[in-house]
Amino acid sequence: xxxxxxxTGLNAVYAASYISLIAVGLVLIFGVMGVVNFAHxxxxxxxxxxxxxxxxxxxxxxxxAVAVGMMFVGCLxxxxxxxxxxxxxxxxxGGLVASIGFLMILQSLAVMGFGVRMExxxxxxxxxxxxxxxxxxxxxxxxxxxxxxxxxxxxxxFLKKTRFGWALRAxxxxxxxxxxxxxxxxxxxxIAMFIGAGLAGIAGAMTAPLVSxxxxxxxxxxxxxxxxxxxxxxxxxxxxxxxxxxYAFVHTFVTTFFDGVIADITGLSLMLLVLIVKxxxxxxxxxxx
Amino acid sequence: xxxxxxxxxxxxxxxxxxxxxxxxxxxxxxxxTINVLLVSSYRLLTLTGEWSLGHVVIMGxxxxxxxxxxxxxxxxxxVSILLGGITAALLxxxxxxxxxxxxGFYFLIGSFAAGEIIRLLWKRFRDPFGGPKGIKGIDPMPDxxxxxxxxxxxxxxxxxxxxxxxxxxxxxxxxxxxxxxxxLTFHAVHWQDKLAEASGVNLRAYRTLAFAIASGFxxxxxxxxxxxxxxxxxxSFDVEVMVFVLTWAIVGGTGTFYGPILGxxxxxxxxxxxxxxxxxxxxxxxxYGAIMILSILFMPKGLESVVxxxxxxxxxxxxxxxxxxx
Numbered sequence: 001x002x003x004x005x006x007x008t009g010l011n012a013v014y015a016a017s018y019i020s021l022i023a024v025g026l027v028l029i030f031g032v033m034g035v036v037n038f039a040h041x042x043x044x045x046x047x048x049x050x051x052x053x054x055x056x057x058x059x060x061x062x063x064x065a066v067a068v069g070m071m072f073v074g075c076l077x078x079x080x081x082x083x084x085x086x087x088x089x090x091x092x093x094g095g096l097v098a099s100i101g102f103l104m105i106l107q108s109l110a111v112m113g114f115g116v117r118m119e120x121x122x123x124x125x126x127x128x129x130x131x132x133x134x135x136x137x138x139x140x141x142x143x144x145x146x147x148x149x150x151x152x153x154x155x156x157x158f159l160k161k162t163r164f165g166w167a168l169r170a171x172x173x174x175x176x177x178x179x180x181x182x183x184x185x186x187x188x189x190x191i192a193m194f195i196g197a198g199l200a201g202i203a204g205a206m207t208a209p210l211v212s213x214x215x216x217x218x219x220x221x222x223x224x225x226x227x228x229x230x231x232x233x234x235x236x237x238x239x240x241x242x243x244x245x246x247y248a249f250v251h252t253f254v255t256t257f258f259d260g261v262i263a264d265i266t267g268l269s270l271m272l273l274v275l276i277v278k279x280x281x282x283x284x285x286x287x288x289x
Numbered sequence: 290x291x292x293x294x295x296x297x298x299x300x301x302x303x304x305x306x307x308x309x310x311x312x313x314x315x316x317x318x319x320x321x322t323i324n325v326l327l328v329s330s331y332r333l334l335t336l337t338g339e340w341s342l343g344h345v346v347i348m349g350x351x352x353x354x355x356x357x358x359x360x361x362x363x364x365x366x367x368v369s370i371l372l373g374g375i376t377a378a379l380l381x382x383x384x385x386x387x388x389x390x391x392x393g394f395y396f397l398i399g400s401f402a403a404g405e406i407i408r409l410l411w412k413r414f415r416d417p418f419g420g421p422k423g424i425k426g427i428d429p430m431p432d433x434x435x436x437x438x439x440x441x442x443x444x445x446x447x448x449x450x451x452x453x454x455x456x457x458x459x460x461x462x463x464x465x466x467x468x469x470x471x472x473l474t475f476h477a478v479h480w481q482d483k484l485a486e487a488s489g490v491n492l493r494a495y496r497t498l499a500f501a502i503a504s505g506f507x508x509x510x511x512x513x514x515x516x517x518x519x520x521x522x523x524x525s526f527d528v529e530v531m532v533f534v535l536t537w538a539i540v541g542g543t544g545t546f547y548g549p550i551l552g553x554x555x556x557x558x559x560x561x562x563x564x565x566x567x568x569x570x571x572x573x574x575x576x577y578g579a580i581m582i583l584s585i586l587f588m589p590k591g592l593e594s595v596v597x598x599x600x601x602x603x604x605x606x607x608x609x610x611x612x613x614x615x
Contacts, residue, residue, distance in 0.1 A: 036394070087586055093340070097539050097585045100532055104578030111572060223405070223528075230398050261413045268402045268409070275399045276387050 003134040008256045009249075014141045016146030016248035020220060021203035022230040023240040024152060025196035029062035031172040031235040035085050035095030039103040040225060042216025043197050045272045047073045047204025048213045049110055052119045055208075062124045068094075070198045076106075077197025082188055087235060103218070109256035110215040119213040144206045151199065152241065159237070173234065233281025243282065307446045315445035319452055319517060319560045321512045321554065326456045328537045328549040329463055330506035335543050336467070338479035339396050339497045342531055343384075343404030344507055349526030350407065351377040351508025351599065352515035357417055359428040359516075364365050366430050368511040370455075376503045377508025385394070385497040385552020411523040423522025442517075452513050459506055464546060466502065475499050540584045551592045556580070 022044055027035050037043075050069030054060045054276035060068075080102060088094040123259050127139040170178040173190040179185050211217065232239025245265055254263035274281060307315045355373030358364045364372065369508050384403055391399045411418040418424070430442040440447045468470050477485040478495050486492055514552060515521050533556075541552020559580065564573045588595065 045522060075579065084586075088589075091585075091589055093539060094589055097536055098582050100536065101578040101581035101585070104574045104581070106570065108578070112575075117526070137531045155474035219528075226398060230395075230402075261409050265406055265409045265413070266527070268406045272387060272402045272406070275395055275402070276390055279391050279395050 002206055003132060004256070006131070008143075009097050010135065011256075012249040012252035014137075014145055014237055014282045015246040015252055017145045017201045018207050019224055019228060020119050020152065020241050020244035021199045022224045023150050023232070023244050024155065024237055025199035026225050027213050027232070027240045028192050028199075029196040030229070031170060031237075033081075033085055033095075033189050034092060034175075035088075037080075037196070038096060038099040038222065039080070039106060040196075040200055041220075041222030042106040043076060043104045043200040043218075044104060044221050045110060045213075045215065045218040046076060047201030048208040048217065049114060049204075050201070050282060051205045051208040052114065052121060052190055052213055056119070059275050065069040066202060066205040071230075073204070074194045074198035076141040076201075077193040080197070083207050085193070086186065086189065089232025098104075098222040107218070114215070118182075121209045121213065124209050138210075140209060143212070144203075147202065151202065154193065155199075155237075164191060169216055181288075191194065195288060224267075227267055230281055231271050231274050233283035236238050236281065236283035239281055239283030304450070307449050312445065314562060315449065317450045317557070319445050320514075321557050322449065322452045322456045322532075323513050323556065324537070324553050325550050326459050326510040326513075327507055328534055328541075328553045329460055329546075330503045330510070331534055331538055332543055332549045333463055333467065333506070334499055334503040335538065336472070336475040336479060337496050339392070339500075339574075340481075340494065340535075341500075342401035342528065342535075344400075344503070345405075345526045345528075345531040345534060346404030346407050347377050347381060348507040348511035348514075349411075349521070349523075350380050350504075350511065352511035352521050352526070353411065353418060353424065354508070355426040355512035356424045356515045356521060358460045360424065360426075361417065366428055366516055367600030370509060370516065373515075374509035377511070378505030381501045381504030382497060385500050389493055389496050389500075404531075405528070408523050408526060419522070421523060422522060423525070424515075425520045427519050427521070429519060430516055448517050452517070455513060457508070459509060461508065463502075467546060471495075472499070477556075479607050487532045490576055498606070536581055540581065540588075540591060542593035544591070545593045545597075547596075548593035551596070553594060 022040065023030060025043075026037060027042050029035065036108045047069045050072050051062070051065050054065035054068055069103050080099070084098040084102060085095055088098055103262070122142075123140065129137045129139060129142065131137070157165075159169060167178065167183045168188050168191060170181065172184055175185055178188070179257075224247070228243045229240050231247065232241070232243030250269050250270065251263045254266050307318055310318065327344070327348055331341075334341055334344070343558055349588035351373035354376035355366075355369045357367035358372050359366055384400075386397050388403060412421050414420070430440075430448070432439070432441050434440065440451070442448050442451065457552070467475075474485065474490055477490065477498075478492055482492055494611060511526075514525075523553060535558055537553040538549045539552070540556060541550065549567055556577075560577050564570075569576060584592075
């Protein structure tokens with residue numbers, strides 16, 4: 001029993017790391033630009049397919065493929081910012097529709113380029129860390145956990161210590177006042193979009209050998225990410241991380257002890273409960289709606 | 290007199306329409322009538338300023354309810370379609386208690402969560418909802434004959450006449466509701482909520498009323514769908530369908546009654562008929578997505594704004610012509 005609990009706990013930590021990478025990117029984009037990026041799950045998918053193409057087909061070393069994939073998805077984010085979100089800045093519903101359109105384009109590009117079938121990616125490493133006979137952590141999962149911790153810490157330092165991070169937080173708080181202080185809204189939007197998309201891309205690239213890669217993989221991810229950012233409080237990075245961990249633990253444990261559908265229902269019910277009791281989320285402030 | 294003639298000509302065109310189409314296009318026509326009702330009921334909800342992401346699941350509630358009523362209780366199909374709508378409306382009243390504690394973006398996500406929970410319950414409980422495979426072999430409408438025309442409801446043309454008639458009646462009711470004092474209050478709830486509240490309008494009650502009415506008509510459209518296709522499952526009502534409804538409403542524009550209907554018809558015709566005929570089968574989502582992006586970028590007020598511009602131009606042309614005469 002203790003073994004099972006420990007193993008489920010490890011699985012939850014792994015789930016929490018990639019969920020938080022995706023959710024933090026989504027929160028960053030929402031916070032700075034005020035749009036709900038529905039295509040975020042497809043950016044994650046694009047990261048995974050970058051690894052399929054570079055690592056599986058072209059035999060490029062895995063970590064190089066991941067880095068290239070992250071840059072590629074970050075640039076996709078830049079393109080979205082310039083082509084879609086900048087012209088629609090004063091039209092939140094418009095941004096939503098445009099991102100849904102972009103989602104469909106990315107998805108059908110993936111279908112045309114790779115087919116609807118699941119991709120097979122050879123494992124990066126077969127190595128498994130064994131804590132005991134029944135508690136084991138595959139090394140490739142550890143990579144994802146380490147990547148999440150390193151990247152999120154780096155983002156934290158960037159946001160709190162550098163001038164760019166300062167500008168970004170100012171623009172998120174009050175775009176107009178920030179612009180009056182000489183902060184370029186376009187510049188901060190570009191940075192937020194590049195980082196947000198890049199985080200989704202690296203989450204997809206790192207987990208590609210561990211999950212089933214197919215053109216519709218973004219769907220369940222975006223639902224999870226929405227739950228997480230609502231529970232954490234829309235616009236709050238700390239909230240997104242805390243909620244990712246909480247959600248991952250609840251979901252993984254309920255999946256292990258009951259089944260996957262019950263786990264989904266539990267997650268959604270918890271989110272609804274949070275919305276009813278504290279509609280701004282755990283870490284959200286009342287004025288950001 | 291002139292309006293009556295236009296009305297008669299329109300009705301004749303709608304009755305004649307399916308006979309010029311291929312079988313698969315006739316089927317699309319049936320779905321189109323159902324979707325027109327769905328998107329129009331959605332607009333009634335947006336009148337109060339709330340955008341829901343659970344509307345398609347509510348439609349599914351009507352479909353499941355009607356299917357189960359006929360299957361388990363043996364209720365006559367037309368009655369059970371109505372009961373499906375009523376069930377959906379009652380469920381909406383229940384859902385309004387948690388959901389209307391939220392507004393705006395939070396309502397959007399909250400309604401999505403509520404809808405998804407309902408959908409997952411269908412998926413999880415094999416009895417009575419049939420689990421992931423859903424309900425099969427739903428009773429069709431019983432056939433009947435009116436002398437000049439034999440209704441065989443496996444034929445899309447017959448079902449089109451039925452669903453078309455139901456949808457026209459429902460649209461008329463929706464139109465009357467919007468024009469009634471209640472409908473005007475919905476507008477007030479959206480645009481002047483503080484003033485409306487100060488004038489003694491119970492905002493929460495009117496929001497709930499709009500939600501219940503919209504859900505009732507969505508339920509009817511779902512029941513119409515269930516008795517046509519004969520099989521429904523949780524994936525028939527997932528968020529991808531909701532995305533389509535949302536884009537019909539936004540691309541069409543929600544400022545007028547006809548905006549969402551226009552959006553639904555135009556986008557469906559482009560997606561199902563034009564792109565299919567041109568042979569872009571695999572690229573359809575790509576082109577559809579591009580059309581969505583372009584229309585929101587260059588036509589942010591929706592298709593209805595184009596129509597309004599055309600009408601006002603003709604009106605001003607007429608006015609200047611009159612001036613020239615005098």
